[in-house]
Amino acid sequence: MPSETAAPGAPAAPGQIGLCVPNVGARELDYLRECIETNFVSSVGAFVDRFERDVAAVMEMPHGIATASGTAALHVALLVAGIEPDDEVLVSDLTFIAPVNAIRYANAWPVLVDAEPETWQMDVSRVADFLRDGCERRDGVLRNRASGRRVRAVMPVHIVGHPVDMQPLLALAAEFGLAVIEDASESLGARYRGAPVGSHAGLACLSFNGNKLLTTGGGGMILTRSADSAQRARYLTTQAKDDSIEFVHGAVGYNYRLTNIQAAVGCAQVERLPEFLAAKRRIAARYAEMCAGLAGVHAMPAAEWADPAYWMYTVRLDNKHFPDGSRPLMRALASQGIQARPLWQPMHRSPAHAGALALGGDVADRLNAECLSLPCSTGLDAAEQERVVDAVTRWATTASR
Numbered sequence: 001m002p003s004e005t006a007a008p009g010a011p012a013a014p015g016q017i018g019l020c021v022p023n024v025g026a027r028e029l030d031y032l033r034e035c036i037e038t039n040f041v042s043s044v045g046a047f048v049d050r051f052e053r054d055v056a057a058v059m060e061m062p063h064g065i066a067t068a069s070g071t072a073a074l075h076v077a078l079l080v081a082g083i084e085p086d087d088e089v090l091v092s093d094l095t096f097i098a099p100v101n102a103i104r105y106a107n108a109w110p111v112l113v114d115a116e117p118e119t120w121q122m123d124v125s126r127v128a129d130f131l132r133d134g135c136e137r138r139d140g141v142l143r144n145r146a147s148g149r150r151v152r153a154v155m156p157v158h159i160v161g162h163p164v165d166m167q168p169l170l171a172l173a174a175e176f177g178l179a180v181i182e183d184a185s186e187s188l189g190a191r192y193r194g195a196p197v198g199s200h201a202g203l204a205c206l207s208f209n210g211n212k213l214l215t216t217g218g219g220g221m222i223l224t225r226s227a228d229s230a231q232r233a234r235y236l237t238t239q240a241k242d243d244s245i246e247f248v249h250g251a252v253g254y255n256y257r258l259t260n261i262q263a264a265v266g267c268a269q270v271e272r273l274p275e276f277l278a279a280k281r282r283i284a285a286r287y288a289e290m291c292a293g294l295a296g297v298h299a300m301p302a303a304e305w306a307d308p309a310y311w312m313y314t315v316r317l318d319n320k321h322f323p324d325g326s327r328p329l330m331r332a333l334a335s336q337g338i339q340a341r342p343l344w345q346p347m348h349r350s351p352a353h354a355g356a357l358a359l360g361g362d363v364a365d366r367l368n369a370e371c372l373s374l375p376c377s378t379g380l381d382a383a384e385q386e387r388v389v390d391a392v393t394r395w396a397t398t399a400s401r
């Protein structure tokens with residue numbers, strides 16, 4: 001059953017409708033050919049520089065440092081932000097696992113913040129309660145009262161193309177002296193109060209994995225407003241090289257660079273960003289229209305301060321109408337060759353992060369049970385989307401209580 005087992009970023013089998021597959025073509029091929037013909041295939045090359053400039057411009061940030069993956073970008077961003085072993089970092093509970101893993105790579109500890117029910121994003125009021133009631137300042141250092149550890153940063157993850165409410169979060173971070181690292185991997189192209197998601201904290205990360213809005217096959221980027229941070233990030237992602245002739249390294253760095261081949265694909269993809277965003281919004285509008293006609297099937301949220309990118313179109317099935325949650329719909333769609341996926345297992349349930357401190361988690365659990373992402377590849381055509389709409393509509397009208 002390829003529809004149930006295929007990875008979300010993989011090409012769909014013939015006749016199947018994939019969840020969110022890459023959209024690459026002639027322009028990507030032209031740029032790749034240029035890499036091969038000029039022999040610039042590795043981590044030095046014109047496409048890497050150009051990709052960093054192009055993405056930074058889209059993000060309205062002065063510096064971009066391309067990396068081998070989004071996870072690598074998050075790891076180095078944490079180091080650049082000054083996270084030290086045993087620090088605590090607040091992070092979204094309802095997220096793909098990468099940002100939480102990155103916190104552990106830095107030998108720091110995640111504090112999992114439940115989702116907020118309206119937008120599904122990090123609940124900033126829980127962050128406020130934790131900082132005010134669960135922390136204290138000792139010798140000028142903010143510490144978690146329960147664990148005694150230093151609370152150093154917050155990493156809001158803008159999930160499924162919609163922003164976290166950044167204004168109150170940035171105010172809290174300023175009040176309590178926290179670093180802020182935005183994980184904008186899923187929300188490239190979205191805007192928060194008029195400015196790009198990922199441009200609000202001064203330090204952000206992106207992913208160019210296969211199913212992301214722009215793909216390089218695999219890749220990521222650190223975006224920063226600080227020239228010093230940019231220099232440090234570049235140093236750490238290139239093995240912390242002090243002298244490349246004598247092989248002198250000033251620290252334990254990482255081989256986290258993106259190759260010119262990957263960046264070539266990325267340059268072609270950035271040029272197509274307006275086309276991709278328009279496709280995501282067109283697909284979202286059609287699904288929203290479908291939801292408006294179905295009792296208990298809720299369209300994806302959009303806060304009044306948000307201009308979502310609709311990276312992963314996700315509906316929520318009200319448990320009054322659908323007490324068994326979203327999995328029966330997922331199976332019904334799979335039987336018709338249509339790939340759909342729930343949102344991630346909340347991190348407070350992940351065996352990989354067993355024992356992590358969690359601030360709530362009930363909302364994330366409920367969203368995990370009730371939500372389902374529907375096919376929303378930028379190459380999805382109208383006829384394919386109608387097949388999905390028909391299948392969801394037929395299932396919802398017969399399964400609804």
Ligand SMILES: *Cc1c(COP(=O)(O)O)cnc(C)c1O
Pocket residue numbers: 069070071072095096098099157183185186206207208209212219220
């Ligand atoms: C995709 C993703 C990442 C990065 O993943 P990579 O595969 O390492 O590029 C990070 N955070 C979130 C929320 C993601 O969805």
